[in-house]
Amino acid sequence: MRLRELVNSKELLKEWMIEKLIWICGISAIFFVFGIFFFVFREGADYLLRGFKVTEFFTSIEWYPTSRTQVRYGALALITGTFSVTLLAMFIAVPFGLGAAVFISEFCPPRLRESLKVIIELLAAIPSVVWGFIGLTIMNSLILNLFSAPIGLNVLNGGIILALMSVPIIVSIGEDALKAVPDSYREASLALGCTRWQMIFRVLVPAARNGLLAAVLLGVGRAVGETMAVLMATGHSIRIPGGVLEPVRTLTATIAAELGEAPVHSDHYQVLFIIGILLFSITFVVNLTADLVVRGIRRK
Amino acid sequence: MNENKHSIETRALSLWYGEFQALYNVSVDIGHGLITSLIGPSGCGKTTLLRCFNRVNERYGNVKTSGEIRILGKNIYDPDVELIELRKSVGMVFQRPNPLPISVYENVVFGLRLHTPAKELTRARLDEAVEEALTDVGLWDDLKDRLKRKATDLQLEQQQKLCIARLLPLKPEIILMDEPCSALDVEATRQIEELMLELAGRYTIVIVTHNMAQARRVSHECLFMLMGELVEHSRTEDLFINPADSRTADYIEGRFG
Numbered sequence: 001m002r003l004r005e006l007v008n009s010k011e012l013l014k015e016w017m018i019e020k021l022i023w024i025c026g027i028s029a030i031f032f033v034f035g036i037f038f039f040v041f042r043e044g045a046d047y048l049l050r051g052f053k054v055t056e057f058f059t060s061i062e063w064y065p066t067s068r069t070q071v072r073y074g075a076l077a078l079i080t081g082t083f084s085v086t087l088l089a090m091f092i093a094v095p096f097g098l099g100a101a102v103f104i105s106e107f108c109p110p111r112l113r114e115s116l117k118v119i120i121e122l123l124a125a126i127p128s129v130v131w132g133f134i135g136l137t138i139m140n141s142l143i144l145n146l147f148s149a150p151i152g153l154n155v156l157n158g159g160i161i162l163a164l165m166s167v168p169i170i171v172s173i174g175e176d177a178l179k180a181v182p183d184s185y186r187e188a189s190l191a192l193g194c195t196r197w198q199m200i201f202r203v204l205v206p207a208a209r210n211g212l213l214a215a216v217l218l219g220v221g222r223a224v225g226e227t228m229a230v231l232m233a234t235g236h237s238i239r240i241p242g243g244v245l246e247p248v249r250t251l252t253a254t255i256a257a258e259l260g261e262a263p264v265h266s267d268h269y270q271v272l273f274i275i276g277i278l279l280f281s282i283t284f285v286v287n288l289t290a291d292l293v294v295r296g297i298r299r300k
Numbered sequence: 301m302n303e304n305k306h307s308i309e310t311r312a313l314s315l316w317y318g319e320f321q322a323l324y325n326v327s328v329d330i331g332h333g334l335i336t337s338l339i340g341p342s343g344c345g346k347t348t349l350l351r352c353f354n355r356v357n358e359r360y361g362n363v364k365t366s367g368e369i370r371i372l373g374k375n376i377y378d379p380d381v382e383l384i385e386l387r388k389s390v391g392m393v394f395q396r397p398n399p400l401p402i403s404v405y406e407n408v409v410f411g412l413r414l415h416t417p418a419k420e421l422t423r424a425r426l427d428e429a430v431e432e433a434l435t436d437v438g439l440w441d442d443l444k445d446r447l448k449r450k451a452t453d454l455q456l457e458q459q460q461k462l463c464i465a466r467l468l469p470l471k472p473e474i475i476l477m478d479e480p481c482s483a484l485d486v487e488a489t490r491q492i493e494e495l496m497l498e499l500a501g502r503y504t505i506v507i508v509t510h511n512m513a514q515a516r517r518v519s520h521e522c523l524f525m526l527m528g529e530l531v532e533h534s535r536t537e538d539l540f541i542n543p544a545d546s547r548t549a550d551y552i553e554g555r556f557g
């Protein structure tokens with residue numbers, strides 16, 4: 001009797017400790033997010049409050065952070081750069097990713113499904129430098145040859161690379177969303193004489209709408225925040241692109257390229273951190289929206 | 301026997317899920333315009349047999365069948381049979397009510413929208429179909445002001461009636477029901493049974509049930525199945541009062557199952 005109580009209380013203690021440990025792991029995530037935001041903000045705050053010209057930042061394309069005569073921090077070209085590459089990437093990745101999600105969840109024989117999922121996870125695990133390298137070499141020469149473009153490192157190159165990087169996210173979250181649609185909806189619609197495509201378009205996609213939207217948003221978040229690959233694939237030219245074959249530079253690539261050169265706590269350094277704050281806010285909003293959308297599904 | 305008297309005829313129907321044989325040589329004629337109930341212990345293949353009649357079994361990749369099923373005189377495994385047409389004329393009601401997550405109205409016209417060219421579907425035609433179908437199942441008075449409501453928010457029994465109603469605009473000949481009342485309470489069950497009796501004659505109804513009292517109340521004929529075999533098929537009163545097979549007698553007296 002006593003022994004059992006002892007064992008029980010020992011078990012209880014263990015439970016308690018594991019519970020606390022997991023609690024700390026969970027809480028630390030919040031701590032890190034706020035910590036990072038605080039740090040990024042602190043590095044840029046001084047200049048943000050002192051001399052930062054908001055209008056110039058958002059409306060001018062003149063980015064001359066190291067000019068001897070007149071330093072200018074116009075980020076419009078960089079913002080357009082990020083925007084254009086992301087847009088092109090989504091243009092490719094969304095149809096492709098959602099199509100693949102539908103295929104895997106609705107058409108694929110179980111065996112093939114498992115191997116496809118593994119391959120897609122592998123795709124997600126490729127480091128971004130490697131993607132950048134592919135952009136720099138294979139994609140570069142492909143674009144040069146196919147389009148006889150003057151330069152192979154451009155919006156198209158970066159867009160394709162980013163698309164390939166976001167597809168795995170879109171596929172896996174999209175597939176989860178479709179899998180979560182109750183099978184009874186499928187049976188109901190098939191028994192009413194739907195073809196598979198009618199079932200997909202009239203029943204499954206509307207029912208999984210929120211999850212699919214979240215998949216797309218997370219893909220966007222991935223594309224906006226990506227640095228290394230776009231730095232290598234987009235060709236470093238600060239201007240508003242007139243077409244997909246023109247080189248650009250994104251916000252992320254700018255930070256990566258210039259932070260090392262900028263003297264710590266100089267204005268330049270701080271503006272780069274302000275760009276960081278901007279990026280942080282964009283991805284935060286995108287991810288938050290995605291999250292709220294997903295939560296919307298759960299509640300239903 | 302006259303062809304026209306039977307809506308469903310099977311000959312030596314066997315079915316395998318992979319290696320496992322779930323139906324053995326089932327040969328049965330199901331009378332036109334009658335309610336036929338399918339009884340038997342759990343796992344004897346009632347659902348499997350029912351799902352053969354509109355070929356939804358084929359969803360599972362590992363299903364293999366042999367033998368013949370004729371519905372309204374036509375072998376449904378003939379290569380020229382359109383699955384879509386078959387499913388239009390053979391409606392199905394499931395164990396758990398499964399209205400689609402769209403409005404009541406759209407649920408009822410879902411089938412029409414699938415099978416009729418969009419330009420023939422005038423508002424008036426759709427409205428009429430909805431009113432007629434909902435009236436037939438006794439939901440019209442309750443729901444006529446709430447047609448835009450999401451069907452999945454209705455009470456379970458209303459959902460199940462709606463699942464019957466959405467079959468009607470397609471003018472099916474046969475309605476298959478797999479334990480349609482097992483998720484419902486006593487009162488709702490009574491209502492569905494009444495509805496079935498009203499629909500009989502116009503439609504051929506096949507109902508799977510675990511509830512023998514229900515089989516006695518609603519059905520004209522009864523099929524008793526055991527371990528994938530059809531043991532007995534006779535008029536309901538005969539089967540319950542005077543079963544021909546000793547296994548049937550054992551089952552209805554509750555000695556097993």
Ligand SMILES: Nc1ncnc2c1ncn2[C@@H]1O[C@H](COP(=O)(O)OP(=O)(O)OP(=O)(O)O)[C@@H](O)[C@H]1O
Nearest residue numbers: 317320322340341342343344345346347348349360
């Ligand atoms: N998709 C499937 N894959 C493999 N085996 C199956 C499948 N569906 C049913 N079975 C098996 O086939 C047999 C008959 O199943 P079925 O669902 O037709 O029985 P049932 O008479 O409807 O039972 P219940 O009264 O429990 O609904 C069972 O042994 C079941 O395990």
Ligand SMILES: [Mg+2]
Nearest residue numbers: 346347348478
């Ligand atoms: Mg069953």
